[in-house]
Amino acid sequence: MNTEIFANEKSQVADVAREMSRLGLVSGSSGNVSMRISSDKPGFMAITPMGVNYSELRNEDIVIVNSELDSIGKSGVPSSESLLHLSIYTDRPDVNAVVHTHATFSSVASLSSKGIPPILDEMVIYIGGSIDVSKYAFPGTEELAQRVCEALSDKNAVLISNHGAVGVGNNLREAINVSILTERIAKIYAFSRLDNQIKPLPSSAVEKERAIFEMKRKFL
Numbered sequence: 417m418n419t420e421i422f423a424n425e426k427s428q429v430a431d432v433a434r435e436m437s438r439l440g441l442v443s444g445s446s447g448n449v450s451m452r453i454s455s456d457k458p459g460f461m462a463i464t465p466m467g468v469n470y471s472e473l474r475n476e477d478i479v480i481v482n483s484e485l486d487s488i489g490k491s492g493v494p495s496s497e498s499l500l501h502l503s504i505y506t507d508r509p510d511v512n513a514v515v516h517t518h519a520t521f522s523s524v525a526s527l528s529s530k531g532i533p534p535i536l537d538e539m540v541i542y543i544g545g546s547i548d549v550s551k552y553a554f555p556g557t558e559e560l561a562q563r564v565c566e567a568l569s570d571k572n573a574v575l576i577s578n579h580g581a582v583g584v585g586n587n588l589r590e591a592i593n594v595s596i597l598t599e600r601i602a603k604i605y606a607f608s609r610l611d612n613q614i615k616p617l618p619s620s621a622v623e624k625e626r627a628i629f630e631m632k633r634k635f636l
């Protein structure tokens with residue numbers, strides 16, 4: 417198969433991966449970014465390669481895999497968390513892009529099993545409510561993929577226990593924006609806990625904002 421036809425997808429994934437690195441949401445070659453290629457080729461995705469530093473990442477380094485995670489054409493070795501990305505696409509037909517970060521405050525929040533309750537209006541509107549933490553599983557395993565999907569449920573962000581965060585979206589822009597927002601929320605939450613006086617959003621606001629979250633998805 418000629419992988420040239422995926423040049424556009426490769427450049428989009430590489431751009432977001434470089435942006436994620438520039439924003440300090442990952443370091444070295446950690447974290448990963450993917451997008452679903454198209455609904456008429458189920459299971460195909462473009463994903464960042466294993467072990468390439470984002471500062472040296474070229475568009476052509478992005479790997480194309482099929483639904484068995486075999487690389488297609490001249491592609492290299494896909495990210496070690498490819499199974500996680502594939503499981504999210506299988507579970508969530510509305511998701512077309514996945515961004516996995518090792519951002520500092522998101523990682524701090526992933527150390528507690530409680531996650532982050534709905535504390536800011538935009539959190540419910542863009543993420544769907546609380547940001548939950550998956551049960552611990554070893555990186556790269558099917559167990560981790562399953563547990564992360566369970567904790568993500570129908571929302572747009574989740575914390576991976578003792579590891580980092582995942583943001584998803586209808587497109588790459590939404591997935592990276594959700595990841596940036598998740599890190600900002602995690603930072604605010606960490607500071608708010610210093611005096612232990614957290615006042616969550618009123619449940620009536622959460623209800624109305626959740627309706628906006630669901631409506632936005634319907635009109636995509």
Ligand SMILES: [Zn+2]
Pocket residue numbers: 446447497516517518555579580
């Ligand atoms: Zn990771």
